Amino acid sequence: MNDAAAGWPLVLKLLHWASAALVVAALGLGTFMVQFVRDPALRFDLTQSHKSIGVAILALTLARLCVRLLTKAPKPEPAARLLALAAAAAHVGLYAALVAMVASGWLMATTTPVRVPTSVFGLFGLPYPLSPGLPKYLFAHAVHVMAAIALAALVAVHVAAALVHALLWRDRTLARMWLGRRGAEAVGVGQNADMRTAGVSCAMVVPRLP
């Protein structure tokens, strides 16, 4: 049961903020290494880090989508119908852009004629399901760049909207996702029960990473 004042389940909050940090890191690192790094060894190492972060984002996004689909969202703060629709579209867009980013990045690493093994944080290798090929790679690259721009724009809108909710409209939208005391107050008993169920279900559904 959802309490009107309840926030998001703790696991979703953690996944959200961890993803937020990693997405900012991956976008920033990806742009920085391609635009500014002229040292080949540094570029090589940063690319490996970028790919590792991407895999971590994929894992977090899959877990998040799973938990999100299996738990009930807290009741939205009152808002105009059109705004609520726009918010829903932005959230779907964020998930879509995240998946597109990681998928196209993986495709790039897989199809590039300069195929370099990806060692995810030095722990395990990323499988490469497709054969290398320049046209496929150029397509994946184009998708990756466009998805990056779209994701960066959506993140900017997302952050701006959260600030508008918190500072102008002074509602609980941001508080429901906040990890601090204000966020903790918002977690209802029903949410925790939901969360446990979702956690168990997701652990069974999400395929194990290699």
Next chain:
Amino acid sequence: MKQDRWLQRGAARLRRAGWWVGWGPVAVALSLAVLLSAGTRAAAPVQGWYIDEAHTSIDFKIDAVGFPTTRGHFNRYSGRILIDFAHPARSFTNFTVDSGSVDVGSQSFNDFVRSAALLDVAEFPTLSFQSTQVDKLDPRTARVSGNLTMRGVSRPIALKVDVEADPAASGRAVAFLATGAISRSNFGMNFGIPLIDDTLEMTVRTRALSDE
């Protein structure tokens, strides 16, 4: 015998230079062969030189699309040079490079360059060059033709060599700057073509010190 003394002194220096243990017998055989053949044809023997490792570097450069130009070098090698200024065509050189000693700037990048995609160090631990012909182009330039062996494939290549005697050493030290372009696909190293150039630019700087 003058030649015996020359060999003994050369051997002592080469031992100090560190590669004598492995290449000693080969070097002795080659030195003898070169000396004997030179001795039968000319009064002046081919002068023996050893490589001044402090002034030697083996560098390479390769361009790529969407990736910075990669510059690297090898840290372990051995080599020898025999110079006959009177008959440049009788001069001779060979270099053997430990392919695992490649350095492109970071551990993970080195590991990748050592992998089967590129140098394949596990399978082919050495690169080598052995001259087959030396042509004097002008008083300070020579063209050294020879066979480069990389990834187990031997192919002829030609290097342009700028030769500069060190005036301070009164002819006992000679600096060489050898440059050449290698088509790596000739050696079965096709990785990344065309995004990574087929052409690898090699630069070998070395300084040879006379035994005499």
